[in-house]
Amino acid sequence: MMTRLIYTILALSIGFASIGQTIHQLIGRNTGSKLLFDGNTIRTFGFAQAFGENPPIPGPTLTFTENDSISLDFWNISQGAPHTIHLHGLDVNQANDGVPHLSFEVHHNEHGYYRFRAPHPGTYLYHCHVVSSIHVQAGMYGLIVVKPADTSMTWTDGYEYQSDVNLMFSEMDTIWHHDSVLLHDYDTSMSHHMIPIPIYTPQHFLINGLSEQQLVDKVEIHGQANSSIYVRMANIGYLANRITFPAAVNAKIIDSDGRPLPTPEVSDVLEIYPGERYGVLLDPGQEYIGTASVEFINLNTGQVDNQQVLDVNIEGFYGVEDPNRKPLRLVPNPANTEVQIYVSPKLIGEQSTIELMNISGSIVISHNRRLVEANSVNLGQLPAGVYTLLLNTESGAFSQRLIIL
């Protein structure tokens, strides 16, 4: 009976939240599941926006307007330890900071309001701060974006942009997702806990919760030449990230942790450490199809533990209609034994070199041919993995990532 009443209040609250501009709602769950790129599924915790929703990883992006007064109604519908929301970087008052024993905890079947203002446009995080080593790894995190009133600007008197993309980096160690770790003891009467955590050796390296072939067509940097693309990035993992943008997009680092940099830094390479956020403005002057790389760097050894690749598609020119845009398209992708390379009409008839490069940089397939609309390439028995297809034509060079299953 009690549970039914709570669900009714919850449903009413969600309905109310959907029409309010400053009330947001999150539901903490500990019964999530996540499909990994290797086909395995692990248990997760997370934040959902609707009752019954499998909490996504990362949680829903919360978007506020500068100087909004916000009420965040947080429900905990999960057995076990309480949960909180830490508004990472928003510098809220102590009562709303989401740290157990310094602010408030939300227990199972209860809810609480976080009330705060968002005075600085920028990129922030939210995450549970109860046994944060475990609950963050479990998946209880998401992005907060604060925009100025003029949403075409990065901040008032900042930079104008025409498109944007949010990228959140994290990792997952499947050992940490066993019930023996996730369902830890928690005595709410104690101010200092003693919770065992495993050695951290992640096997999954995530961009917006996805990795490897899961990223294809789901996460990419997309925009037009002669336009500005604002890339917001955050690292909620326990490794560092080194992002390398292609030189063609003219990357400029403009803000960090919700504040403009005093001096913008023109650089194709950016390192982001756990908990940091950065804003980068891309100003491509020409069409470009290629990739950006995201390396995951071990903070203890300095070694690159993993590299993920993001598609970068700069298609067409801002303000100009171009029916021939998208010079290169791979079908299917992922592929098994054969892939078709579709090229734009302006490339048809050109002499070309088609090469397939594996992740080590070795060319495993190379053909010279005159291009037609659909160009078939036999992949033979190449090992499964991430490859880069390189197309050199008389009009220019193009590349695109190809996943072979």
Place this chain on the structure above:
Amino acid sequence: MLRATIALIVLCTSFLSNAETVHHKLHLNAGVYTAVDTTTFPMASFNWTTTFEAQNARITLESGDSLSLTIVNNDSIKHGFKIKDKTSGEEIAPGDSIHLTVFFDQEDYATIYYDHLNNSSFRAAGLGGIIHVPSNPEGLFYWNIKDFQKNWASQLVSGESVNWMTYYPDYFTINGRSNPHINQDSMARVVGSVGETITIVIANTGSSVHSIHFHGYHAEITYSSLNSAHIGRSKDTFPIKSMETLILEMVPDKPGEYPVHDHNLSAVSAGGIYPNGMFLTMLIQ
């Protein structure tokens, strides 16, 4: 012209009158560290006396001072001593001592003194401390942060080499202490008032990179030994690399008790127990 020259001489005389030769003696002591979970492992430190303490001595100078420093090696093996970016490094035989004099002309400057021998093994065993030249002696706090892999401690303190490509630290300290004991160190725990300028000097004398997150406030980076481009940035989270020194300035805009911690959340632990690692709170009244 003559008047200007005289004024310059007076100014210089006034400046030089504050500068002096500051004499200090450091003792290099080997000992046994008792961690927050009562685990013990070998460690070494530079201390003011012959008694081993996990916290290395902190040297504070004024701009224009000459540091006249004697270092006594109380260990039974050879050690070294170097001041980052100031000296080339000297060896000290067991039971022996060395003496050096170093001039510090830059204010709002922080560097690290350490044992440079054996490919960082001795430094990783604990031998590293802070030298700070503040412009304002008020509102200063110091965090000398370190990381340790307990099962390497005996090798490191003996100067043996280890394979750093397999490093996985399991103890994390600030001024020789872990959470919750860090808050008992009045030079580590930031206590201040709204509107007060608080300066925090941080040195990473460990081997890992640490990513420090402030709750409640942003702080401005006013000095970075590794990356001058970061000076002036207002941050709530920032990395500090091995052998880097940072100086942060913070002016709290509201009262509260707020955590500061490593956002590599696997480092908020000791011996695999959360939250006994690099975590403390600030108290602003």
